[in-house]
Amino acid sequence: MSALVTLIVFCQALGAIIGATSAVWGELAYIHAMRDSKIDHAERRHLDAIAHGLRWGMSLLLLSSFALVVISFIYRSATQPAVTDSYWALVVFALIILFVSLELSHKRVTFALGSAIVFTSWWFLVYLTLGWLSPISFGTAFAFFVVATGVFYGILQYARMLARPK
Numbered sequence: 001m002s003a004l005v006t007l008i009v010f011c012q013a014l015g016a017i018i019g020a021t022s023a024v025w026g027e028l029a030y031i032h033a034m035r036d037s038k039i040d041h042a043e044r045r046h047l048d049a050i051a052h053g054l055r056w057g058m059s060l061l062l063l064s065s066f067a068l069v070v071i072s073f074i075y076r077s078a079t080q081p082a083v084t085d086s087y088w089a090l091v092v093f094a095l096i097i098l099f100v101s102l103e104l105s106h107k108r109v110t111f112a113l114g115s116a117i118v119f120t121s122w123w124f125l126v127y128l129t130l131g132w133l134s135p136i137s138f139g140t141a142f143a144f145f146v147v148a149t150g151v152f153y154g155i156l157q158y159a160r161m162l163a164r165p166k
Contacts, residue, residue, distance in 0.1 A: 004071070005068070005071060008064050008067045008068055008071070009064070009068065009129075011060055011063075011064040012060070012061055012064035012065055012068065012129050013126075013129040013130055014060060015056075015057045015058065015059070015060030015061030015062075015063075015064060015129075016057065016061050016122070016125040016126045016128075016129040016130075017057075017126055018053060018056060018057035018060065019053070019054055019057030019058055019061065019097075019122045019125065019126075020057075020122040020123050020125070020126045021053070021057075022051075022053035022054045022057060022122075023054065023118060023119045023122040023123075024119075025053070026051075026054070027115065027119060027156060027159075030115075030160075031159055031160060031163040032163070034160065034163055034164065035163055035164075035165060054101075054122075057122075058094065058097065058098070061094065061125065061129070062094060065081075065087075065090060065091075065094075068081060069081050069082070069087075085136070085137050085138040085141070086128055086133065088138055089124075089128055089133070089138050089141045089142070090125060090128045090129070092138075092142070093121045093124050093125050093128070093145070094121075094125065096117065096118075096121045097118055097121045097122065097125075100114050100117045100118050100121070101114075101118060104118070112153065112156065112157055112160075113153060115156060116149055116152045116153035116156055117149055119152055119156065120145060120148050120149040120152050121145070123148075124141070124145055124148070128141075
């Protein structure tokens with residue numbers, strides 16, 4: 001049984017890493033595409049491929065998380081995931097990614113802010129699945145997320161400004 005749980009935890013972390021890597025790759029590809037001030041067909045296909053990577057990462061992450069909850073319930077583990085701060089932080093960050101991505105696709109949120117939120121959320125998911133944010137509370141994780149989003153917003157805007165043609 002422990003081998004199955006280990007495999008599912010590995011899949012969960014792999015999904016988060018795929019998503020975060022795709023987010024970084026997408027930002028770099030977008031900056032590269034915007035150097036000539038327009039996105040051509042090849043660059044659009046490249047960005048679409050990155051979007052598929054983000055979908056696969058999120059799907060793997062959420063399915064693995066659901067499987068861990070089910071296994072924990074079936075085997076009546078001492079600590080159920082639904083009562084831990086790290087589980088709810090993972091769920092909230094995944095929902096933030098889904099909601100902001102939807103809002104970005106409908107152009108209801110600016111690209112700069114939306115991409116910074118999604119980028120930061122993916123990295124928080126990586127840190128949560130690898131256990132690097134586990135000891136902090138949900139409120140602390142969310143406050144840190146807001147500050148990190150502001151920092152990444154500034155960094156990404158600066159990188160985009162440097163990439164624009166003069």
